[in-house]
Amino acid sequence: MQNINWEEPYCGEGNNCFRLGTDEDGNAYIAVAGAEDAYVTDTREALRTLIRDIKAGKADHLL
Secondary structure: OOOOEEOOOEEOOOOOEEEEEEOOOOOEEEEEOOOOOOOEEEOHHHHHHHHHHHHOOOOHHHO
């Protein structure tokens, strides 16, 4: 597993909690809180867009 620096979990309404992380190379990661070994990685901008949509209630069904 890579050395990923995880942020504190973000929890939306209900039990949907996820964490964002970055590594030394600037890659971005997202994982369900408690399951950080099963993460998705992409560019920071792609994950930033996903998180904005989730926080806006547009994509909460993805969690």
